[in-house]
Amino acid sequence: MRKSRLAKFPLWLTYTFLYVPILVVVIMSFNASKNLFVWRGFSLEWYPAVFADGAIMTGLQNTLIVATSVTILATAIGTLMAVGIHRYTRGGLIRAFAIAPALLPDLLMAVGLLSLFSLLSMTLGLYSVIIAHTTFAMAFVTAIVLARLANLDPSLEEASRDLGASAARTFWRVTLPQLAPGMIAGALLSFTLSLDEFVIAFFTTSPTSPTLPIAIYSMVRFGVTPEINALATMLLLVSVLTVIGAQRLTRITDSL
Amino acid sequence: MLLVFVLAPLVLILGYSFFQRGRFGGVVFNFSFDNFARLIDPLYVNVIMTSVGMGLVVTILALALGYPTALAIVRLSPKWRTIALVAVLLPFWTNFLVRTYAWILLLNNAGWINQALQGMGVIHEPLTMLYTPQAVAIGLLYMYLPLMILPLYSSLASQDAQLVEAATNLGASPWRVFRTVTFPMSIPGVLTGCVFVFVPAMSNFVIPELLGGGKTVLIGNLIRDQFLKARDWPFGAALALVLTLLLIALLVAQQRASKRLTDGPEERKVSSRA
Numbered sequence: 239m240r241k242s243r244l245a246k247f248p249l250w251l252t253y254t255f256l257y258v259p260i261l262v263v264v265i266m267s268f269n270a271s272k273n274l275f276v277w278r279g280f281s282l283e284w285y286p287a288v289f290a291d292g293a294i295m296t297g298l299q300n301t302l303i304v305a306t307s308v309t310i311l312a313t314a315i316g317t318l319m320a321v322g323i324h325r326y327t328r329g330g331l332i333r334a335f336a337i338a339p340a341l342l343p344d345l346l347m348a349v350g351l352l353s354l355f356s357l358l359s360m361t362l363g364l365y366s367v368i369i370a371h372t373t374f375a376m377a378f379v380t381a382i383v384l385a386r387l388a389n390l391d392p393s394l395e396e397a398s399r400d401l402g403a404s405a406a407r408t409f410w411r412v413t414l415p416q417l418a419p420g421m422i423a424g425a426l427l428s429f430t431l432s433l434d435e436f437v438i439a440f441f442t443t444s445p446t447s448p449t450l451p452i453a454i455y456s457m458v459r460f461g462v463t464p465e466i467n468a469l470a471t472m473l474l475l476v477s478v479l480t481v482i483g484a485q486r487l488t489r490i491t492d493s494l
Numbered sequence: 495m496l497l498v499f500v501l502a503p504l505v506l507i508l509g510y511s512f513f514q515r516g517r518f519g520g521v522v523f524n525f526s527f528d529n530f531a532r533l534i535d536p537l538y539v540n541v542i543m544t545s546v547g548m549g550l551v552v553t554i555l556a557l558a559l560g561y562p563t564a565l566a567i568v569r570l571s572p573k574w575r576t577i578a579l580v581a582v583l584l585p586f587w588t589n590f591l592v593r594t595y596a597w598i599l600l601l602n603n604a605g606w607i608n609q610a611l612q613g614m615g616v617i618h619e620p621l622t623m624l625y626t627p628q629a630v631a632i633g634l635l636y637m638y639l640p641l642m643i644l645p646l647y648s649s650l651a652s653q654d655a656q657l658v659e660a661a662t663n664l665g666a667s668p669w670r671v672f673r674t675v676t677f678p679m680s681i682p683g684v685l686t687g688c689v690f691v692f693v694p695a696m697s698n699f700v701i702p703e704l705l706g707g708g709k710t711v712l713i714g715n716l717i718r719d720q721f722l723k724a725r726d727w728p729f730g731a732a733l734a735l736v737l738t739l740l741l742i743a744l745l746v747a748q749q750r751a752s753k754r755l756t757d758g759p760e761e762r763k764v765s766s767r768a
């Protein structure tokens with residue numbers, strides 16, 4: 239008994255370390271005082287204040303535009319790339335390049351893309367962030383769909399072709415439905431990654447079109463305010479719900 | 495598409511690092527090694543040493559905290575294992591600025607840790623914790639601890655439990671079992687975890703700024719400043735290239751080491767048979 243308690247001590251230490259900071263933010267988001275370090279009773283006043291804040295709302299709107307576009311683009315391109323790699327290449331080089339943006343330091347991708355955009359004389363804005371985020375999100379989609387393809391039974395496609403279906407019809411009716419769970423997982427991952435991504439967006443956007451993480455960064459840099467607590471709590475809730483949702487969804491699609 | 499947006503940025507960074515900065519920013523296409531020569535400047539060597547040092551400290555702390563945690567998770571019942579793993583991952587899926595911001599609340603002079611310590615009578619004057627290198631280390635550890643725990647967990651969970659049983663039945667003490675069976679088999683996981691933590695901890699520039707108050711300059715901050723403030727892109731590119739080469743070298747070393755460790759015993763078996 240005493241031994242098992244001792245063995246569980248690191249668990250308590252780690253989870254305390256991981257969750258106390260988050261708990262502090264959540265508790266302080268309900269604080270009635272403007273002072274961030276003194277508890278003055280329960281209040282919900284900071285929540286409406288978040289929605290009244292122009293900088294936050296602009297950031298949120300930009301982020302949603304970027305994340306939605308990135309999800310669609312990355313899922314489509316990433317899936318096609320995975321299918322192409324699976325069918326037509328044997329070597330690891332193209333595979334490695336397709337997955338590289340997911341492994342390389344984000345800072346390197348950020349400065350590289352910034353250099354590329356400036357070489358092409360592109361003005362920076364939301365669309366450059368969309369391109370930049372798609373580059374690394376599609377790497378994750380490709381990796382996930384490739385893993386799914388590796389477990390696919392090729393005889394199903396062969397059967398479809400033998401029964402007279404065209405290549406396109408086979409792809410739509412046989413291959414894609416089998417890839418769906420991987421694509422959904424990839425899409426969810428792309429959305430969450432783009433939603434949270436800071437470094438690449440920081441380098442590839444213009445000052446006039448900040449995403450939400452950039453808006454938060456500017457706020458935190460110029461001092462902490464109670465609204466950030468409320469915003470952070472809401473973001474936490476969204477993340478938790480997305481993770482739970484993704485788990486449920488993959489379980490449902492896997493059982494199909 | 496793939497070629498343009500994946501390959502081109504990398505080639506550009508490689509190319510830029512050999513060129514020079516124009517008088518008004520921009521890039522002058524004069525081939526030279528000047529940017530790499532500038533790296534030897536004590537100022538920049540210092541920054542690189544600080545970054546490596548910070549990366550090492552954070553990695554060691556993450557290993558010290560992560561290993562016992564991963565071991566404890568593996569020993570839980572299957573149901574609790576899943577819950578414990580999700581709980582490790584959940585902070586990782588929450589916005590990283592929010593998580594860094596939380597530490598500002600905790601470490602501030604008037605913050606929660608100081609309040610708690612003063613309340614307990616441990617200290618009388620508030621400790622200065624925010625805007626120190628230690629604050630940066632804590633922030634980085636907090637950020638990347640899950641990246642240490644997960645590979646450790648998967649390496650520990652895939653071990654054959656019968657080996658531990660065999661060792662125990664043959665009379666080995668728990669410590670000896672750990673030292674001679676469990677730990678050696680988990681070394682690939684340890685290496686993966688260390689690279690996963692070391693790599694991003696070294697290149698992060700936001701935490702040094704928000705928790706270090708700009709006093710702790712890491713290589714990430716330097717690259718950011720070269721690109722966005724000094725507008726010296728070629729030098730920034732050279733720095734980014736050095737960072738990347740260092741990281742690739744680490745990854746290759748880790749892959750080789752893991753491979754040697756997993757192949758090693760087989761070879762020995764073969765040779766002893768012969």
